Amino acid sequence: MPDHSAKHLIIGGGIIGCSIAYHLAKSGEKDVxxxxxxxLTEGATWHAAGLVGQLRSSRNTTRMLQRSVAMYDRLEDETGLACDWKKTGSLRLAASKDRMLETRRLATMARSFDLEMNIISPDEARSLFPYINITGLEGAAFIPSDGHVDPASLCQSIAAGARLHGATLKQGVEVLDFTVVGGRIAAVTTTKGTYEAETITLATGMWSRELGAKLGLTIPACAIEHQYIVTEPIADFPDGLPTLRDPDRLVY
Ligand SMILES: Cc1cc2nc3c(=O)[nH]c(=O)nc-3n(C[C@H](O)[C@H](O)[C@H](O)COP(=O)(O)OP(=O)(O)OC[C@H]3O[C@@H](n4cnc5c(N)ncnc54)[C@H](O)[C@@H]3O)c2cc1C
Structure with missing residues (x-):
């Protein structure tokens, strides 16, 4: 007999696991x-730069990100926890003719997904973000409803929402292994006893490969190196600048 049971068991307390718990509990599911x-947030979530961009090459992913933005708009009122969500818009620079062509195609795609994305001139881009050097710039794309957020606070706010709707979030419990019987997970072994559940979701980010391997699954997730710079506060740095991405120089 397992020591604990749940209807929905979610493994991993990053932004994805907390969001799954929140949405299940909010939709009325019990025993999450x-x-x-x-x-919570100890994995990749804590490290994220916090850029919130909605346009992706698939309609469904874009729609999901639009729903994320709608959630960020209401989350503080719902949970009482601020997440420092700032809808500043996002700028994507086009520093070559090819990049500009790609940017125009992206704008057509955005329109077909009902997402406002404006093609703007180099001067307009500089008026939105005064620190850019516009030499050689062909133009830019601006999405007014994108922005940035503090990822750790956002995760805590979503977790608070999940708890408000009845979910239980347990920290300091590591999943070690699974017992599979007849193609189903009969028990989940953890450092704090065993669990049984109707549904089990792996939301373990870059750890999913190791955990998936215990179930015979090949999950193509791994850690890759990425650099970022953390500065001291910069005096007089204006508030409310849009996020900035320059795909030709691989920086954001
Ligand atoms: C430097 C950097 C910058 C980024 N910038 C951005 C950005 O600007 N915008 C953006 O949208 N995204 C950004 N990302 C990506 C973003 O951080 C991730 O996509 C997101 O945080 C993934 O969330 P997750 O919940 O899937 O994973 P994680 O946050 O990694 O959560 C997984 C959790 O699972 C737990 N776990 C693992 N194994 C077990 C186990 N056996 N038992 C129990 N728990 C377990 C871990 O402790 C962890 O807390 C960035 C990432 C990095 C690293």
Whole structure:
């Protein structure tokens, strides 16, 4: 007999696991339990730069990101926890003719997904973000409803929403293994006893490959190196600048 049971068991307390717990509990599902081996946000979520961009090459992913923005708009009122969500818009520079062509195609795609994306001139881009050097710039794309957020606070706010709707979030519980019987997971072994559940979701980000392998699954997730710069506060740095991405120089 397992030590604990849940209807929905979610493994991993990053933004994805917390969001799954929140949406299940908010839609009326009972007995939603999340297990996190360390503390909430301790994985990749804590490291994210916090850029919130909605346009992707698939309609469904774009729609999901539009729904994320709608959620960020209401989350603080719903949970009482601020997440520093700033709808500043996003700028994507086009520093070559080919990039500009690609940018125009992206704008057509955005329109077909009902997402406002404006093609603007180099001067307009500079008026939105005064620090850019517009030499050689062909133009830029601006999405007014994008922005940035503090990822750790956002995750805590979503977690608070999940708890408000009845989900249980357990920290310091690591999933170690699974017992599979007849093609179903009969038990989940953790550092704090065993669990049974009707549905089990792996939301373990870059750890999913190791955990998936225990179930015979090949999950193509791994860590890759990425650099970022953290500065001291910059005096007089204006508030409310849009996020900025320059795909030709691989920086944001
Ligand atoms: C430097 C950097 C910058 C980024 N910038 C952006 C950005 O600007 N915008 C953007 O949208 N995205 C950005 N990302 C990506 C974003 O951070 C991730 O897509 C997101 O955080 C993934 O969330 P997750 O919940 O899937 O994973 P994670 O946050 O990694 O959560 C997985 C959780 O699972 C837990 N776990 C693992 N194994 C077990 C186990 N066996 N038992 C229990 N718990 C377990 C871990 O402790 C962890 O808390 C960035 C990422 C990095 C690294």
């Amino acid at each position: 339990v999340l297990l996190e081996k360390a503390a």
